[in-house]
Amino acid sequence: MARLLRAATWGLVPWRGYCSKSQQGELSEGFVEALKAIVGSPHVSTAAVVREQHGHDESMYRCHPPNAVVWPQNVDQVSRLAALCYGQGVPIIPFGTGTGLEGGVCAMQGGVCINLTHMDRIVKLNSEDFSVVVEPGVTRKALNTHLRDTGLWFPVDPGADASLCGMAATGASGTNTVRYGNMRDNVLNLEVVLPDGRLLHTAGRGRHFRKSAAGYNLTGLFVGSEGTLGLITAATLRLHPSPEATVAATCAFPSVQAAVDSTVNILQAAVPVARIEFLDDVAMDACNRHSKLNCAVAPTLFLEFHGSEQALAEQLQRTEEITRNNRASHFSWAKEAEERSRLWAARHNAWYAILALRPGCKGYSTDVCVPISRLPEILVQTKGDLKASGLTGAIVGHVGDGNFHCILSVNPNDAEELHRVKAFSEQLGRQALALHGTCTGEHGIGLGKRQLLQEEVGTVGMETMQQLKAMLDPRNLMNPGKVI
Amino acid sequence: MARLLRAATWGLVPWRGYCSKSQQGELSEGFVEALKAIVGSPHVSTAAVVREQHGHDESMYRCHPPNAVVWPQNVDQVSRLAALCYGQGVPIIPFGTGTGLEGGVCAMQGGVCINLTHMDRIVKLNSEDFSVVVEPGVTRKALNTHLRDTGLWFPVDPGADASLCGMAATGASGTNTVRYGNMRDNVLNLEVVLPDGRLLHTAGRGRHFRKSAAGYNLTGLFVGSEGTLGLITAATLRLHPSPEATVAATCAFPSVQAAVDSTVNILQAAVPVARIEFLDDVAMDACNRHSKLNCAVAPTLFLEFHGSEQALAEQLQRTEEITRNNRASHFSWAKEAEERSRLWAARHNAWYAILALRPGCKGYSTDVCVPISRLPEILVQTKGDLKASGLTGAIVGHVGDGNFHCILSVNPNDAEELHRVKAFSEQLGRQALALHGTCTGEHGIGLGKRQLLQEEVGTVGMETMQQLKAMLDPRNLMNPGKVI
Numbered sequence: 001m002a003r004l005l006r007a008a009t010w011g012l013v014p015w016r017g018y019c020s021k022s023q024q025g026e027l028s029e030g031f032v033e034a035l036k037a038i039v040g041s042p043h044v045s046t047a048a049v050v051r052e053q054h055g056h057d058e059s060m061y062r063c064h065p066p067n068a069v070v071w072p073q074n075v076d077q078v079s080r081l082a083a084l085c086y087g088q089g090v091p092i093i094p095f096g097t098g099t100g101l102e103g104g105v106c107a108m109q110g111g112v113c114i115n116l117t118h119m120d121r122i123v124k125l126n127s128e129d130f131s132v133v134v135e136p137g138v139t140r141k142a143l144n145t146h147l148r149d150t151g152l153w154f155p156v157d158p159g160a161d162a163s164l165c166g167m168a169a170t171g172a173s174g175t176n177t178v179r180y181g182n183m184r185d186n187v188l189n190l191e192v193v194l195p196d197g198r199l200l201h202t203a204g205r206g207r208h209f210r211k212s213a214a215g216y217n218l219t220g221l222f223v224g225s226e227g228t229l230g231l232i233t234a235a236t237l238r239l240h241p242s243p244e245a246t247v248a249a250t251c252a253f254p255s256v257q258a259a260v261d262s263t264v265n266i267l268q269a270a271v272p273v274a275r276i277e278f279l280d281d282v283a284m285d286a287c288n289r290h291s292k293l294n295c296a297v298a299p300t301l302f303l304e305f306h307g308s309e310q311a312l313a314e315q316l317q318r319t320e321e322i323t324r325n326n327r328a329s330h331f332s333w334a335k336e337a338e339e340r341s342r343l344w345a346a347r348h349n350a351w352y353a354i355l356a357l358r359p360g361c362k363g364y365s366t367d368v369c370v371p372i373s374r375l376p377e378i379l380v381q382t383k384g385d386l387k388a389s390g391l392t393g394a395i396v397g398h399v400g401d402g403n404f405h406c407i408l409s410v411n412p413n414d415a416e417e418l419h420r421v422k423a424f425s426e427q428l429g430r431q432a433l434a435l436h437g438t439c440t441g442e443h444g445i446g447l448g449k450r451q452l453l454q455e456e457v458g459t460v461g462m463e464t465m466q467q468l469k470a471m472l473d474p475r476n477l478m479n480p481g482k483v484i
Numbered sequence: 485m486a487r488l489l490r491a492a493t494w495g496l497v498p499w500r501g502y503c504s505k506s507q508q509g510e511l512s513e514g515f516v517e518a519l520k521a522i523v524g525s526p527h528v529s530t531a532a533v534v535r536e537q538h539g540h541d542e543s544m545y546r547c548h549p550p551n552a553v554v555w556p557q558n559v560d561q562v563s564r565l566a567a568l569c570y571g572q573g574v575p576i577i578p579f580g581t582g583t584g585l586e587g588g589v590c591a592m593q594g595g596v597c598i599n600l601t602h603m604d605r606i607v608k609l610n611s612e613d614f615s616v617v618v619e620p621g622v623t624r625k626a627l628n629t630h631l632r633d634t635g636l637w638f639p640v641d642p643g644a645d646a647s648l649c650g651m652a653a654t655g656a657s658g659t660n661t662v663r664y665g666n667m668r669d670n671v672l673n674l675e676v677v678l679p680d681g682r683l684l685h686t687a688g689r690g691r692h693f694r695k696s697a698a699g700y701n702l703t704g705l706f707v708g709s710e711g712t713l714g715l716i717t718a719a720t721l722r723l724h725p726s727p728e729a730t731v732a733a734t735c736a737f738p739s740v741q742a743a744v745d746s747t748v749n750i751l752q753a754a755v756p757v758a759r760i761e762f763l764d765d766v767a768m769d770a771c772n773r774h775s776k777l778n779c780a781v782a783p784t785l786f787l788e789f790h791g792s793e794q795a796l797a798e799q800l801q802r803t804e805e806i807t808r809n810n811r812a813s814h815f816s817w818a819k820e821a822e823e824r825s826r827l828w829a830a831r832h833n834a835w836y837a838i839l840a841l842r843p844g845c846k847g848y849s850t851d852v853c854v855p856i857s858r859l860p861e862i863l864v865q866t867k868g869d870l871k872a873s874g875l876t877g878a879i880v881g882h883v884g885d886g887n888f889h890c891i892l893s894v895n896p897n898d899a900e901e902l903h904r905v906k907a908f909s910e911q912l913g914r915q916a917l918a919l920h921g922t923c924t925g926e927h928g929i930g931l932g933k934r935q936l937l938q939e940e941v942g943t944v945g946m947e948t949m950q951q952l953k954a955m956l957d958p959r960n961l962m963n964p965g966k967v968i
Binding site for chain 2: 026086125128129130131151155170171172173181182185186194198199200201202203204205206207208210211212213214215216217218220221223224225229240242243244264267268269270272307308310311314342351367369370371372373401402403433436437438440441442443444445449453456457458461462466467468470471472483484
């Protein structure tokens with residue numbers, strides 16, 4: 001229940017009602033009845049515990065519960081819910097697995113949380129066309145389990161078992177992106193309920209072609225829109241052939257610079273590496289403890305290679321050569337599925353391993369991404385700043401993309417510490433911007449990076465984004481308080 | 485001079501002046517002086533021959549000359565030109581190399597053609613970051629020549645030596661897309677002059693990160709917008725490491741089905757093929773004559789493989805095995821650069837080879853893209869329809885993407901034949917739509933596919949695109965008459 005406690009805030013807009021007739025944002029009885037008329041009574045809740053469960057994600061952002069939670073069973077119900085809420089001026093907050101890291105589901109102005117997890121069908125698998133249509137309740141792991149015997153898989157892997165439509169809404173990526181791209185690269189079509197209830201198929205209903213030059217790229221507009229422009233009710237995803245064989249490797253370095261230099265060299269040599277992840281010494285120490293690994297406590301790369309047996313042998317040999325030239329020690333590789341899984345489970349559990357350094361704390365993760373040539377300097381600087389800040393944290397990163405995270409253990413009840421976290425995070429964001437980078441590689445803007453977004457895209461960029469928001473959501477009711 | 489003749493029209497909006505004080509869309513003297521004050525007298529022309537050169541692209545669309553052509557030397561001049569034209573209600577038509585195929589540069593309502601080719605600097609190469617910034621006068625071949633000794637290249641290859649910013653505006657792709665993606669996948673940032681002259685950096689000024697989740701995807705919005713939302717004045721592109729070695733292969737099949745089945749099998753086997761192009765028997769015959777090849781006159785795949793020597797040997801072996809299982813004959817491969825170039829020059833000259841079947845004719849190319857599983861049926865159907873239509877044409881296609889073209893030789897002075905071309909093209913577009921495909925994989929909507937676009941994206945999709953157009957170009961002066 002620790003995660004349901006209200007944490008101190010970062011000076012966010014206080015929770016307030018939107019409904020003139022009610023206090024504290026309570027919904028009128030008639031409105032709740034109207035919700036029940038659409039989805040059925042069992043699929044509407046105004047219970048405090050349920051609302052609180054839906055008022056926060058996995059980050060340290062303060063819980064802002066919605067006034068009601070509804071579970072539509074189909075897209076028609078979503079349309080009617082949106083039309084009802086929009087007509088009545090009630091905010092709408094889409095909810096998937098709640099595994100976001102930027103407070104994207106916090107109901108800043110109350111409203112109706114639309115939990116889409118009951119819509120969990122894999123609607124259509126087109127295996128010969130390497131595509132699949134999924135509803136918003138389908139998670140990444142559920143899809144890959146479904147695909148197990150088809151020779152296909154969906155590679156975008158943010159670590160959490162997030163819903164695929166939620167990943168589309170966030171513009172997620174994660175490990176594997178260096179080879180297979182992020183959600184922007186792997187969404188072919190979206191079914192979107194617009195704020196007023198109209199149904200949009202961003203690439204046309206039922207279409208799942210590989211590429212198109214037909215008009216404006218509406219699919220690209222909704223990927224990464226964080227629920228602020230509409231509700232994603234189905235996604236057509238691009239699938240990839242399963243690799244014939246897979247090898248994982250780890251390799252420790254005497255310095256951050258040596259690890260990043262190896263990464264650049266591997267990419268320049270066109271080794272088609274599938275994953276290339278960096279963990280600093282603190283992260284390795286935490287993973288050793290949490291996941292019972294026995295790795296060197298040093299800057300480390302976790303790598304994975306996909307291909308034929310023959311191709312793998314060559315990729316491994318080249319990579320080992322490159323890392324050795326960069327003074328790597330401890331190059332070791334694991335071909336067996338069990339050993340590989342153990343390594344990657346440790347990497348994916350780094351979040352929990354680092355939180356475990358301070359029991360009872362919550363997590364916050366920074367998310368900057370810079371041109372890869374600037375990675376060594378910002379990583380070295382960040383390690384110094386982290387030490388100087390007195391915060392507890394470690395660095396992990398998708399270094400093949402130039403994206404890294406400081407995962408921080410934070411006492412959510414210590415206002416002074418929260419202030420330091422905020423200062424540290426903003427400083428890092430600005431350092432990334434100064435190096436031609438972005439304040440978020442994959443977690444999104446959410447609540448906390450709206451100021452940084454303005455600095456990143458500039459006045460005209462921000463004006464254009466505000467115009468887009470006003471065009472699609474003129475009453476500012478779709479997930480208000482996020483992004484813009 | 486044949487290409488400067490006015491061809492018969494497909495019932496397009498007739499050329500008309502926009503300026504109440506003048507006839508035939510002539511500009512006032514004062515306005516022309518204002519243009520000269522911005523770019524200098526030598527960089528403005530109202531000569532008939534220059535205007536006609538800028539009133540058409542490489543397709544059979546009737547020439548619609550602008551009233552004036554200007555050559556800005558820098559982005560500041562482009563901003564001032566846009567602000568001037570927009571303020572005065574004068575249409576603006578961006579112009580690059582004029583190699584488009586959908587009439588995208590036709591000045592349907594007259595106006596000022598902004599020829600961007602004098603801005604031809606390669607602004608900044610970030611080789612360690614695999615990115616480059618180019619101005620709109622830089623063509624694909626010029627960039628790759630510049631990159632020759634860097635170990636990097638830009639793979640998107642539509643055949644023509646188009647300008648890279650023009651390719652971004654069109655959403656171009658071509659051969660290589662099956663492995664390296666299209667322009668949507670390879671543009672990292674755009675500098676855009678908005679219709680009112682404001683300068684937008686779609687991903688923030690100077691930024692060239694590999695991925696981001698920061699706000700709405702403005703870059704994606706402008707890629708493929710065909711000059712209807714703004715003028716692209718610089719593009720930041722993603723570069724790729726040059727392949728260590730390259731092998732080309734050709735392989736003839738007893739049927740279209742066998743060629744497409746091979747394609748699907750190759751993709752399913754995760755062979756990282758770099759190009760996989762289909763040519764039908766008529767196209768092969770035309771190429772044999774035009775490019776002095778000696779290939780079988782049969783459905784044929786042209787393939788290219790990129791990788792290390794060892795990887796190539798394996799890819800070739802697998803591909804040969806797959807094609808043999810699909811009853812291929814004549815599998816032959818070429819490793820020497822000269823021989824490879826000859827093959828790909830023949831493929832890229834297929835357009836001219838097919839036009840040469842009827843001297844004096846102009847070309848038109850269809851451009852549908854369907855899910856790859858539907859390719860055999862639509863290809864077989866199209867060959868039948870083409871025969872029944874009595875038109876002269878052949879089929880070539882980027883079959884790895886499901887995209888193919890009927891290249892038609894058309895007598896532009898024969899209204900009845902033009903009518904048949906239009907009917908054939910629309911019928912094919914509708915067949916692709918019925919198979920969950922798109923009416924344009926890479927040439928864009930331009931003038932002729934606006935009705936098909938509506939059918940493709942549906943009412944809500946079209947409304948959303950119209951809203952976008954109205955939002956960014958409220959006076960409908962940016963390349964009017966295209967896309968929407």
